[in-house]
Amino acid sequence: MYHDVKFLTYKDRKRILITGGAGFVGSHLVDRLMLAGHEVTVADNFFTGRKRNVEHWIGHENFELLHHDIVNPLYIEVDQIYHLASPASPPNYMYNPIKTIKTNTIGTINMLGLAKRVRGRMLLASTSEVYGDPEVHPQVEEYWGHVNPIGPRACYDEGKRVAETMCYAYKKQEKVDVRVARIFNTFGPRMHMNDGRVVSNFILQALQNESITVYGDGTQTRSFQYVSDLVDGLIKLMNSNYSEPVNLGNPEEHTIMDFARIIKDLVGGSSRVEKRKAMQDDPRRRRPDITRAKKYLDWEPKVSLMIGINRTISYFKNELSRSHHSERN
Ligand code: NAD
Ligand code: UDP
Ligand code: UDP
Numbered sequence: 416m417y418h419d420v421k422f423l424t425y426k427d428r429k430r431i432l433i434t435g436g437a438g439f440v441g442s443h444l445v446d447r448l449m450l451a452g453h454e455v456t457v458a459d460n461f462f463t464g465r466k467r468n469v470e471h472w473i474g475h476e477n478f479e480l481l482h483h484d485i486v487n488p489l490y491i492e493v494d495q496i497y498h499l500a501s502p503a504s505p506p507n508y509m510y511n512p513i514k515t516i517k518t519n520t521i522g523t524i525n526m527l528g529l530a531k532r533v534r535g536r537m538l539l540a541s542t543s544e545v546y547g548d549p550e551v552h553p554q555v556e557e558y559w560g561h562v563n564p565i566g567p568r569a570c571y572d573e574g575k576r577v578a579e580t581m582c583y584a585y586k587k588q589e590k591v592d593v594r595v596a597r598i599f600n601t602f603g604p605r606m607h608m609n610d611g612r613v614v615s616n617f618i619l620q621a622l623q624n625e626s627i628t629v630y631g632d633g634t635q636t637r638s639f640q641y642v643s644d645l646v647d648g649l650i651k652l653m654n655s656n657y658s659e660p661v662n663l664g665n666p667e668e669h670t671i672m673d674f675a676r677i678i679k680d681l682v683g684g685s686s687r688v689e690k691r692k693a694m695q696d697d698p699r700r701r702r703p704d705i706t707r708a709k710k711y712l713d714w715e716p717k718v719s720l721m722i723g724i725n726r727t728i729s730y731f732k733n734e735l736s737r738s739h740h741s742e743r744n
Pocket of ligand 1: 434435436437438439440441458459460461462463464465483484485486498499500501502503504518522540541542543597598599600601602607
């Protein structure tokens with residue numbers, strides 16, 4: 416991979432911080448920015464991220480990996496900050512809700528303080544969860560959302576909502592240059608095996624001939640984007656002149672029951688689809704309106720669900736044989 420790194424002149428090369436860069440999305444962003452020839456620093460506390468996701472860059476002169484919790488201040492010199500640090504899957508962010516809140520509030524203040532001091536630009540990885548269980552469908556950025564402030568998802572949803580508020584307060588009062596991406600469900604290689612999100616759960620269950628667990632009646636919907644499309648969108652947004660929030664997601668919507676069948680068909684095997692207790696406050700439907708991203712970023716998703724899912728199935732097959740292998744040794 417090293418051989419493909421571009422040579423950028425001093426003028427074009429940026430110093431880029433990626434918080435949460437050892438996680439699923441962050442590590443793909445690291446790869447793209449490293450290959451483009453930038454200097455990349457990752458700050459991660461390895462709560463859900465893994466060194467393995469970025470280990471191929473360790474030792475490269477343009478790369479630095481900091482074991483750092485962003486709830487603590489960070490003083491470094493950078494031009495751009497992609498602020499992704501936060502647990503993202505419901506079981507992970509509900510595991511320690513206070514830590515989730517601290518990461519999204521104090522952590523975001525620290526990154527905005529850093530951006531203010533260095534006069535850099537900060538992109539916040541926000542989420543479609545700011546729309547909560549939406550009454551407007553598909554979701555447009557003008558919609559204010561429908562969030563239960565004291566429910567089990569609140570630590571994440573409200574944490575991201577106030578993180579957005581902080582971005583625009585720093586923009587107004589301190590002239591910090593901010594970008595806000597509202598990311599919809601994303602999947603792909605390097606998702607954590609046990610992170611409990613629907614894509615990893617269903618694929619692993621199907622690969623192991625276990626029951627495919629549909630929470631509730633399965634009529635709730637989601638729209639899934641492949642990780643390389645998201646990375647394109649994040650980079651385009653960061654380098655655009657547009658500072659309002661932008662939805663990044665794939666508008667192709669499926670019920671969770673359909674999605675279970677799609678995965679079962681693609682994987683094969685003998686799994687049965689089984690209904691389980693519904694999750695409290697589970698959003699009933701979700702689909703991005705991406706008019707804004709098309710207009711201001713000239714961005715739309717390119718990878719079809721089938722291609723993305725097949726690549727992810729291959730990834731999880733490898734992960735399973737890797738974990739069986741290490742159990743045997
Ligand atoms: P992930 O769990 O794989 O990555 C999150 C990373 O942040 C991990 O490496 C974790 O160790 C790190 N982290 C968590 N708390 C930290 C802290 N206090 N200090 C330093 N590092 C910390 O999740 P992901 O799917 O890659 O999500 C990345 C970002 O994108 C998150 O901010 C998430 O909210 C957002 N997002 C993701 C999705 C999705 O579907 N993947 C959807 C909407 C929003
Ligand atoms: N901060 C940081 N790195 C920096 C600059 C600031 O982590 O390079 C943190 C700092 O600890 C502070 C927060 O960002 O708590 C907010 O910074 P700001 O300048 O807004 O606040 P102040 O320092 O004035 O309280
Ligand atoms: N879900 C499911 N079975 C699982 C995991 C999730 O039916 O094993 C459902 C979940 O209830 C939700 C949807 O799939 O309706 C997406 O869940 P995920 O945790 O991936 O992300 P969310 O969009 O809820 O943050």
